[in-house]
Amino acid sequence: MVPVARRMDLEDYYPRDLIKDLGKQGFLTPSAPPEYGGPGIDLRGGSAVVVEELSRYSPTLGFITEIVNDNIVYALLRYGNNRQREEILPKVASGEWVASYALTEPCCGSDAAAIETRAEKRGGGEWIINGRKIWITQGAYADIYLLFARTGPREARHRAITAFLVRRNDCVEVSRLEMMGMRGGAGEAEIKFNDCVVSDDDVLGNVNEGGFRIAMVTLDLARIGISAVALGLSQGVLDEALEWAKTRTAFGKPPLIDWEWIQFQLADIKARLEIGRTVTYKAAWLYDNKDPSFVLYASIAKLYTAQMAVDIARDGVQILGGFGYSKESFSERAYRDAKVLEIAEGTNEIQKMVIHKILMRGLPEVEL
Numbered sequence: 611m612v613p614v615a616r617r618m619d620l621e622d623y624y625p626r627d628l629i630k631d632l633g634k635q636g637f638l639t640p641s642a643p644p645e646y647g648g649p650g651i652d653l654r655g656g657s658a659v660v661v662e663e664l665s666r667y668s669p670t671l672g673f674i675t676e677i678v679n680d681n682i683v684y685a686l687l688r689y690g691n692n693r694q695r696e697e698i699l700p701k702v703a704s705g706e707w708v709a710s711y712a713l714t715e716p717c718c719g720s721d722a723a724a725i726e727t728r729a730e731k732r733g734g735g736e737w738i739i740n741g742r743k744i745w746i747t748q749g750a751y752a753d754i755y756l757l758f759a760r761t762g763p764r765e766a767r768h769r770a771i772t773a774f775l776v777r778r779n780d781c782v783e784v785s786r787l788e789m790m791g792m793r794g795g796a797g798e799a800e801i802k803f804n805d806c807v808v809s810d811d812d813v814l815g816n817v818n819e820g821g822f823r824i825a826m827v828t829l830d831l832a833r834i835g836i837s838a839v840a841l842g843l844s845q846g847v848l849d850e851a852l853e854w855a856k857t858r859t860a861f862g863k864p865p866l867i868d869w870e871w872i873q874f875q876l877a878d879i880k881a882r883l884e885i886g887r888t889v890t891y892k893a894a895w896l897y898d899n900k901d902p903s904f905v906l907y908a909s910i911a912k913l914y915t916a917q918m919a920v921d922i923a924r925d926g927v928q929i930l931g932g933f934g935y936s937k938e939s940f941s942e943r944a945y946r947d948a949k950v951l952e953i954a955e956g957t958n959e960i961q962k963m964v965i966h967k968i969l970m971r972g973l974p975e976v977e978l
């Protein structure tokens with residue numbers, strides 16, 4: 611993964627073969643049960659351990675994995691009918707099909723209840739979909755989209771949104787976008803759906819109320835996945851900083867690690883990382899044990915670890931000096947990659963809104 615990860619960043623290269631390998635080895639969809647081609651491990655093992663370890667070397671691959679696993683596989687497992695699960699899950703799990711989660715639009719990201727992409731019902735159980743999605747991870751390469759569309763009036767907001775499984779064909783128009791970090795697949799496409807035809811059988815969950823619920827449930831899970839990306843990325847920065855400080859000399863006093871400032875910086879990074887790890891694994895454990903308070907801890911973990919990763923990556927660059935600012939170092943890439951963790955799967959501000967709402971009204975009803 612290490613050389614590929616570097617190439618992904620430098621050339622904005624999408625590692626199709628590596629994604630297939632991850633699929634074959636069960637890393638791409640850790641939560642998919644064996645009958646659908648995955649290893650079937652729980653959230654703590656999958657979205658935490660697997661995503662964290664991938665992100666230690668390639669935060670982009672960790673990010674892609676968490677989206678496929680938490681946003682798409684969980685949605686199919688929980689809301690898919692037998693046909694959808696049997697046809698789609700094995701292909702996604704094996705890496706044969708690339709799957710994207712298409713919720714965000716140019717009009718609206720945080721305010722997902724305002725999406726404008728429309729699905730109109732016509733005779734014979736057919737739906738016609740028109741609209742635009744933006745910042746869609748793996749969107750340029752997707753064979754299938756889990757797409758959210760409006761199926762009623764705008765004023766009905768979240769009560770008129772439905773989820774569809776849309777196969778890629780000529781009705782899908784893709785424009786590539788250049789991103790600051792997570793290059794090589796993440797957030798890199800704007801997608802137009804022009805008169806795409808799907809059938810009743812491609813609806814995931816219930817028409818109208820079902821779509822928004824699926825989006826919210828999967829976003830809750832994905833917050834644990836994003837936290838795991840933050841942990842792996844930060845661990846990679848710490849590994850690099852530690853190695854560098856052990857060998858780098860300055861002012862004729864080898865090595866750098868003998869300076870107290872460096873020792874305190876490294877100790878501080880480790881302390882923050884372990885706090886983030888504890889709350890992330892607690893959130894995953896609560897989910898695996900069907901405890902509704904996982905929603906609160908998932909938001910706390912995401913809020914804390916995303917900020918933590920940005921801070922740790924900045925500190926890592928500082929410890930490495932000029933090398934840290936060069937594209938030769940992991941920390942340089944990590945610094946750019948980390949920023950999106952404060953934006954995707956619900957921004958930091960949205961996490962604060964969730965936490966505040968729970969403080970005021972208690973836990974929401976959660977489907978577990």
Ligand SMILES: Cc1cc2nc3c(=O)[nH]c(=O)nc-3n(C[C@H](O)[C@H](O)[C@H](O)COP(=O)(O)OP(=O)(O)OC[C@H]3O[C@@H](n4cnc5c(N)ncnc54)[C@H](O)[C@@H]3O)c2cc1C
Nearest residue numbers: 711712713714718719720745746747796797954955957959
């Ligand atoms: C690399 C990358 C990958 C992505 N991958 C996907 C993907 O695969 N699928 C997908 O559907 N989307 C994806 N996204 C989109 C991402 O989920 C959205 O960018 C995110 O939800 C924020 O939405 P927005 O960009 O529209 O910002 P906005 O919602 O316009 O927010 C702008 C700013 O205003 C703040 N804000 C908004 N509302 C409030 C409020 N009520 N109170 C206080 N502050 C507020 C936000 O926190 C933010 O700081 C990706 C984005 C990136 C960058």
